[in-house]
Amino acid sequence: MSGTKIIEVKDLKKYFTIKREGADDTKSILKAVDGVSLDVYEGEILGVVGESGCGKSTLGKTIMRLHDKTSGEVLYRGKDLFAKDPNAMKEMTLNMQMIFQDPYSSLNPRKKVSQIIGQPLDIHKIGTSEERLERVAELMDEVGLNPKFRTRYPHQFSGGQRQRIGIARALALNPEFIVCDEAVSALDVSVQAQILNLLLDLQKKYGFTYLFIAHDLSVVEFIATRILVMYLGRIVEIADKKELVGNHVHPYTQALFNAFPATDPRARETKKRIVMGDVPSPINPPTGCHFHPRCPYAVEKCRREYPPLKEVSPGHFAACWVVQNDTK
Amino acid sequence: MEEKKDLLLSIENLNFSFDTQRGVVNAVRDLSLTIRKGETLSLVGESGCGKSVTAHSINQLNPMPPGRVDSGSIIFRGQDLLKLKKGEIEKLRGTQISMIFQEPMTALNPVFTVGSQIADVFMTHQGMSKAEAIERTIDLFKLVKIPAPERRVHSYPHQLSGGMRQRAMIAMALASPEPGLMIADEPTTALDVTIQAQILDLLNDLKKEIGMSILLITHDMGVVAEMADRVVVMYAGRKVEESDVFSIFEDPRHPYTLGLLNSLPSNPKYKGAERLEAIAGTVPDMRSIGAGCPFENRCTYATEICGKEFPGETVLDESHSVWCHNYQNVQEG
Numbered sequence: 325m326s327g328t329k330i331i332e333v334k335d336l337k338k339y340f341t342i343k344r345e346g347a348d349d350t351k352s353i354l355k356a357v358d359g360v361s362l363d364v365y366e367g368e369i370l371g372v373v374g375e376s377g378c379g380k381s382t383l384g385k386t387i388m389r390l391h392d393k394t395s396g397e398v399l400y401r402g403k404d405l406f407a408k409d410p411n412a413m414k415e416m417t418l419n420m421q422m423i424f425q426d427p428y429s430s431l432n433p434r435k436k437v438s439q440i441i442g443q444p445l446d447i448h449k450i451g452t453s454e455e456r457l458e459r460v461a462e463l464m465d466e467v468g469l470n471p472k473f474r475t476r477y478p479h480q481f482s483g484g485q486r487q488r489i490g491i492a493r494a495l496a497l498n499p500e501f502i503v504c505d506e507a508v509s510a511l512d513v514s515v516q517a518q519i520l521n522l523l524l525d526l527q528k529k530y531g532f533t534y535l536f537i538a539h540d541l542s543v544v545e546f547i548a549t550r551i552l553v554m555y556l557g558r559i560v561e562i563a564d565k566k567e568l569v570g571n572h573v574h575p576y577t578q579a580l581f582n583a584f585p586a587t588d589p590r591a592r593e594t595k596k597r598i599v600m601g602d603v604p605s606p607i608n609p610p611t612g613c614h615f616h617p618r619c620p621y622a623v624e625k626c627r628r629e630y631p632p633l634k635e636v637s638p639g640h641f642a643a644c645w646v647v648q649n650d651t652k
Numbered sequence: 653m654e655e656k657k658d659l660l661l662s663i664e665n666l667n668f669s670f671d672t673q674r675g676v677v678n679a680v681r682d683l684s685l686t687i688r689k690g691e692t693l694s695l696v697g698e699s700g701c702g703k704s705v706t707a708h709s710i711n712q713l714n715p716m717p718p719g720r721v722d723s724g725s726i727i728f729r730g731q732d733l734l735k736l737k738k739g740e741i742e743k744l745r746g747t748q749i750s751m752i753f754q755e756p757m758t759a760l761n762p763v764f765t766v767g768s769q770i771a772d773v774f775m776t777h778q779g780m781s782k783a784e785a786i787e788r789t790i791d792l793f794k795l796v797k798i799p800a801p802e803r804r805v806h807s808y809p810h811q812l813s814g815g816m817r818q819r820a821m822i823a824m825a826l827a828s829p830e831p832g833l834m835i836a837d838e839p840t841t842a843l844d845v846t847i848q849a850q851i852l853d854l855l856n857d858l859k860k861e862i863g864m865s866i867l868l869i870t871h872d873m874g875v876v877a878e879m880a881d882r883v884v885v886m887y888a889g890r891k892v893e894e895s896d897v898f899s900i901f902e903d904p905r906h907p908y909t910l911g912l913l914n915s916l917p918s919n920p921k922y923k924g925a926e927r928l929e930a931i932a933g934t935v936p937d938m939r940s941i942g943a944g945c946p947f948e949n950r951c952t953y954a955t956e957i958c959g960k961e962f963p964g965e966t967v968l969d970e971s972h973s974v975w976c977h978n979y980q981n982v983q984e985g
């Protein structure tokens with residue numbers, strides 16, 4: 325992968341302190357994101373997949389500074405996002421936006437659509453009120469909403485339309501980097517397809533860069549240009565889409581692809597290898613490679629040491645001792 | 653077509669409505685379907701199209717009121733379920749018709765152990781002693797591949813993972829002397845994909861071993877492809893296409909079915925593509941659907957008659973029917 329880096333994430337950790345219910349003052353540490361490093365390049369759609377609880381949203385939110393980090397660094401165009409420099413912060417709020425899964429809970433039910441979409445303009449005092457209204461109409465048009473509905477409230481829209489409202493709001497300040505966190509997951513497939521098309525159209529028109537988080541492999545496989553796979557707070561594999569889809573090497577990635585039902589009833593004749601067991605808790609993850617209790621290839625070393633993420637072919641990284649041929 | 657298997661259940665011309673403050677919702681309209689012994693019938697369609705209401709009509713789990721059956725019959729093993737008294741249907745629910753839900757927690761009582769709730773089914777319906785019932789429950793836990801079953805029967809629902817709870821629900825569904833029909837309403841929708849694969853695999857194994865029938869409700873065409881023998885596609889309360897699973901995927905003839913398949917990013921036709929062929933628009937308000945085809949406002953094949961009359965059945969072959977005025981024009985590609 326080459327090009328200009330928009331985002332650099334360096335050994336990022338985000339731990340939560342969990343108080344056990346009932347138990348007296350016992351606290352445990354939940355390692356939601358545990359040493360993630362990645363670069364996001366201008367113009368790419370970097371897909372993030374993994375099962376629930378593996379840290380996808382926490383990664384996205386920490387990059388957006390919706391969470392404080394525990395340690396590590398996040399740079400936006402080379403500048404430290406966690407530095408408390410007000411100018412840098414302003415630049416970043418203007419240029420980075422996030423779209424959430426549940427359009428309903430992220431939209432204020434008591435505000436008219438025009439207020440919701442125009443809110444970022446109000447906050448940053450951009451334009452006169454007339455100009456803002458005009459911009460709102462333009463944004464609504466851009467995302468496929470009829471501007472004449474601007475005085476309606478969120479509940480008067482369908483799920484897909486509400487997601488369009490969330491997208492319009494994210495576009496208001498002309499960002500260049502957008503984190504989409506399960507942005508189409510709550511939608512029926514026919515509406516999901518409309519929103520995926522919209523996100524792609526906007527990307528092409530404005531040259532957006534997306535960090536596209538989704539648990540649905542087929543969605544990520546379609547939209548992303550590069551894909552990373554997470555398991556229990558860490559990246560286990562990352563590669564260009566074509567390489568990752570055609571040539572994934574990490575046992576967990578293989579398990580994920582095998583588990584995903586093909587939309588072809590004739591494919592069920594070929595028996596696939598199903599990985600057993602549940603995803604372990606991130607509070608007390610297994611020692612060594614977190615995947616070892618479920619991994620059919622695990623060797624002794626896997627129980628002892630966590631494998632580093634290493635390049636296995638150009639631009640293709642995997643964190644697995646067996647793949648790296650380093651099992652001694 | 654495959655040989656005619658014995659009929660287990662047939663729904664005939666079911667009409668089901670809800671009276672709401674903002675008008676009548678015709679949730680299910682003139683719907684007929686059959687389930688044969690040992691088969692999996694999948695009911696698919698987008699949220700709100702009437703899948704759950706149809707399924708809940710079978711074991712009378714729809715709230716009535718506001719719900720009501722306007723007409724129709726549901727024949728199960730020779731008797732009309734809609735004519736049964738409350739006690740009779742409850743007995744049937746414990747013995748011949750079972751149900752698993754998207755969120756097993758809604759069906760499990762949080763204050764009792766999972767094992768005791770299943771043992772209860774044995775005690776109530778088969779008059780077993782407690783010790784005997786627990787023994788049988790452990791056997792069932794083994795059957796549904798719950799690890800450490802002797803320990804897990806004593807767990808409370810919240811102590812189990814989502815996947816384990818779903819296995820426990822399946823065990824409960826099997827705790828009957830003659831498991832006939834299992835209604836599975838989005839059974840894996842809340843689960844992670846590796847856990848979903850385990851549960852689907854389990855259901856397929858059990859179906860073969862026990863020979864039960866499954867009415868599988870899902871919005872996920874991947875799950876349909878994995879599980880179904882036959883498929884009924886619903887749209888806005890209506891059945892619009894019905895066929896064996898292969899024809900649904902390979903020769904869809906209803907514009908909505910075709911649109912649904914084209915909406916899937918996993919459709920092989922999109923390898924390397926940059927756009928999906930989405931269906932425009934949204935589902936109509938269920939309170940204001942007229943006499944015509946409910947898909948008309950989104951359908952690129954619509955002609956004048958579509959807004960006026962709901963189309964009758966066209967039998968394409970023994971296992972494939974479609975309800976569309978213009979099905980001849982519908983072709984994949």
Ligand SMILES: Nc1ncnc2c1ncn2[C@@H]1O[C@H](COP(=O)(O)OP(=O)(O)O)[C@@H](O)[C@H]1O
Nearest residue numbers: 340354356375376377378379380381382383606
């Ligand atoms: N605000 C929070 N407080 C405590 N734990 C959290 C919080 N947010 C997320 N977690 C935990 O962090 C882990 C990762 O969560 P999340 O990033 O939401 O995963 P994903 O988006 O991949 O499903 C989970 O175990 C989750 O319970």
Ligand SMILES: Nc1ncnc2c1ncn2[C@@H]1O[C@H](COP(=O)(O)OP(=O)(O)O)[C@@H](O)[C@H]1O
Nearest residue numbers: 670677679698699700701702703704705706938
């Ligand atoms: N208790 C209820 N009261 C009023 N309307 C209901 C009720 N339950 C379901 N409906 C309506 O019936 C229609 C079908 O619902 P349902 O069968 O749950 O859809 P799905 O296909 O998603 O399972 C929907 O329009 C829904 O709003």
Ligand code: SF4
Nearest residue numbers: 613616619626644645
């Ligand atoms: S490091 Fe070992 S346990 Fe982990 S994925 Fe590789 S083989 Fe499996």
Ligand code: SF4
Nearest residue numbers: 945948951958976977
């Ligand atoms: S009946 Fe008409 S509107 Fe309905 S699906 Fe067929 S062509 Fe479209």
Ligand SMILES: [Mg+2]
Nearest residue numbers: 380381382506
């Ligand atoms: Mg998430």
Ligand SMILES: [Mg+2]
Nearest residue numbers: 703704705837
């Ligand atoms: Mg439902």
